[in-house]
Amino acid sequence: MTSPPIDRPASDRAARVRVALEESILPPLVALVIAAVVGDVLIIVFGQSPGDVYRQLLEGTWGNAYGFGQVIYKATTLTFTGLAVALGIRAGLFNIGAESQLASGGFLAALIGLAMPPGTPALLAVPACVVAAAVGGGVVGAVPGALKARFGASEVIVTIMLNFVVLALLNFIVATHIHVSETLHTPEIHAGALPRLAAVLPMFSGSAANTTFLLALATAAAVWWYLFGTRPGYELRAVGLQPDAAEYGGVRVGRVWARTMLLSGVLAGLGGLNYVLGYKHYYEEGFGTGSGFLGIAVALVGRNHPVGVVIAALLFATLSQGALAVNALVPKQMVDVLTAVVIIAVATAVPEVRRALAAARSSGIGNRESGIDGSRGRSDSRFPIPDSPS
């Protein structure tokens, strides 16, 4: 309709930032409000007062060092799985296999930790275990990526099916070869264990929080750099926004898919370190159950941005730890319900909010040029399967 706003770069940029903020923060907020309402209803159904439950939830998590330590611990795993899912979505891929990639990473890290002789210097042992976790997760992630690139097989279905296959395989290996009798876990690793946060900050004593949290933060920073500061990251985002256009622009889409699924698997695999190196020092059947699926919620609420993922991981870790704190008042399963409601609400709100904002702007309320709308509409379709308006 109007000429592109080339002549006003400053205000254009400001408007774009404002629009981006509105769109990235509004949907999660709407979703959280909806979840809070559903939560209230459930609490009242159970005959409790929402105020009491929420107060106790906060006191049991951020209100004391132990609870906070547990939140940090849970947020660590969720940061890794959330980053794994987010990286995939940025490339238009849906990694539902974080569950088994996490387990596989933890398993391989434990194997290497067991294989090394006791007394191996940490400087050697820790990196070895980290690499093992990356390989364990990466291998499981690479399979669906390669199948998608080579045969066009849906990565959604392949990752789901692989979850069952890999977990059954790991269970078999542990049960028949390396478990401590009467348990479902391996012996403790000989080397590579990471110190708990309590070793540095005594107030955390008793909680499972450990230095893997720092690794998680560093990984989030690395993902940020990869996505927005490197050429492969640029290609990844280009493929996620418009595979055909990317292909036309010279990006080899299949290769990007394969590479991204591999990296996504690596990220999820590293999450296994939190339990194996940081907490229990052994691999146990089902140690990360649910973290992979929760990673999807973390990625969505975090809007697939590394910073958002860390914040969302803390949020869901708070809910999950808080559920234990309020279990005496309401069933802790309430949190499962709320998590699901948040996911559905975000997924529903994103296209709706996008449309509502666009309508508000085009009807003159925001009086911005249509050129901004045009560029914006393209820049935020972060959802894996574009809802083709047809």
Next chain:
Amino acid sequence: MIAFLIQTLRIATPYLFAAAGGIISERAGIIALTLEGFMLTGAFCAALGSYYTGSPWIGILAGAAGGLLAALLHALATIRYRADQVVVGIAMNLLAVGVTRFFLRLAFDSSSNSPRIPGFGGGQVRSGVLSSLANPLVWFGILCMFAVGWVLYRTPFGLRVRAAGEKPEAALSVGVPVRRVRWLAVAVSGASAALAGAYLALDQHQFTDGMTAGRGFIALAAVIFGKWDPKRVTIACLLFAAAETMQIRLQSLQLVPSQFVEMIPYVLTIVALAGVVGRAVQPAALGKAVD
């Protein structure tokens, strides 16, 4: 041999119900990741209905109604609001787990299972052959697949379903209400998958937490392995069930570890998708939203 066949049929029944629902939903263009959740909801509602009324028939109806309700929520999010089907599908499964656990504690004050509920077969300890055939759902399961095949290929509605899943734009242009067709298909799939859950609950005479144990995904695997065609999917369901039966019967011999038998449906599905033997090609508009 007869016992083997009957046990296979018994194990296949929930797969048949759920896979029938999966076919309808996916052929209409809506990804059926939700079968597991619909099943679990159906199992819980069936247990509730049967427990409070004492009639397994009402249990079946309650189960189907529960699955229908869950399916309508799924349709609302994915069809009306065009939310991403995979995201919502995964969330629906989480929701089913959470809701059934929450209400299990609310209704029966237990975190693991419901009390014993009335089922079919007079309530005597399972005497193998007879008691399983007394459950009418075993027969409905087979009929269900035939019904889906007939509806899909022999009725106007089936034609519309297939059009909605293959070429929704073309269907819209000739006046097919694609969204309404999809709503119906999802509703049917919810009720059908819920019957699978109801069967499990009534067969075991109770609801236990997470009792579907991935069966919804095995049904989805059967749908893909059977290339979205009712006949082939039926065979896939029976094949998967036969493998399980074999494993149960040969357990004492320790020939093959149970974990490897568990993997069969999933591995076959991946192989089918990769196209090593006769590539599985999904409906063209699967997962795509329609205005």
